[in-house]
Amino acid sequence: MVYDLDSIERIGVIGAGTMGSGIAQVAAMNGYDVVMRDIEDQYVQNGFDSIESSLDRFVAKDKLSETEKAETMERIEGTTALDDLADCQAVVEAALEDMDIKQDIFAELEGVVDDEAFIATNTSTLSITTIASAIDSEERVVGLHFMNPVPVMKGVEIVYGEKTSDEALELAHDLAEAMGKETWESDDKPGFVANRILMPWINEGIRAFDEGVATKEDIDTGMKLGTNVPMGPLQLADHIGLDICLHATETLHEELGDRYKPAYLLKRKVDAGDLGKKTGKGFYEYD
Known part of the structure; x- marks a missing residue:
């Protein structure tokens, strides 16, 4: 499986909470089209409200113009349907820190996205290897652990599981850096580094x-x-x-x-x- 950062134009984010909305925001701020998915419309709307409030703080500090804020918001669409992520070249899962929930999401996601799509989890403590075991193509699952608050913190922890491929690992670093972040790498051990x-x-x-x-x-x-x-x-x-x-x-x-x-x-x-x-x-x- 060969990954290419330049082929990624549309990023799916599963979860519109604090972490998911933050990831959606930084992806959109860096030029990516984003599909932000959660299980209820209200959760999706809460995610949009959080993003707008965060962008307003950037504008107030003269770190972003009103035009750039509007363009960022326009790049993000919300949904409750996982199928709407079908045309995303990369997906970052940022759902609840529950192994069963994450495995269920990945098992369903594998049947939705393209076989070449890059898929990552934002888990902060759970095993990448165990999450990946829910799907057949375990080699393309990697940890992409953003620090909170995502729009402000520069760091992203890249975590490789037992079967994570070198190509997926490299793309995880490249994608995080394309979102304006700096990375470090950890083995799939409890708690990782951070x-x-x-x-x-x-x-x-x-x-x-x-x-x-x-x-x-x-x-x-x-x-x-x-x-x-x-x-x-x-x-x-x-x-x-x-x-x-x-x-x-x-x-x-x-x-x-x-x-x-x-x-x-x-x-x-x-x-x-x-x-x-x-x-x-x-x-x-x-x-």
Whole structure:
């Protein structure tokens, strides 16, 4: 199977949530036609609303003109029908972090897109090899893990599964770079590079707060000033979503043992429905 970046004009994105809408946005901003698919019209509309709000921030900061914003929006079409991705030369799945859901999507997708289409998953913790096992052409499945928020963060983690071909791996790097991103590569091991290291950092920050080591503000300030990161662990957890952090940590705990055991306070916050910025309250409160 031979892949060619120049042949990709239309990109399908499965999932219109935070990650899916962000991927759709950066693809469209870089000249690709995009089909953004979700299971309900309201989810698709929410995705468009998120994209427009993000583009408005770019315009307000003079990083984008009103004309460029309009052109970007025009390149994106929404749908609830997976069949509408049939003419896409590349598809990025960004659905829920659930193995059964992802495998079902890939099994259906294989029968929709062309045999030569490039297909990738944006999973942050789940095995690329296991996701790919749901289809016959496992060699064309690769991890294309964008960082959140996608329109702002420069990094994309490229993950190869047991049967990922060299051609698919190379195209994953090329496609991410064509969207204005920078890449690094990881083997298909739990958490890959980013979350294998990031989640225990966040988890330990939550533990330190729960055990009274310092206030949440001082923990975040200490880590920002002490390690030159833009956000401390509690603030970053709120921005990612505490439910997402818990799910990622539980996955790593299952695979790698007690060093990744989720902090009690993280579980309690999620049970209470305080998921961070998206619900207006996590460790901090948001307007």
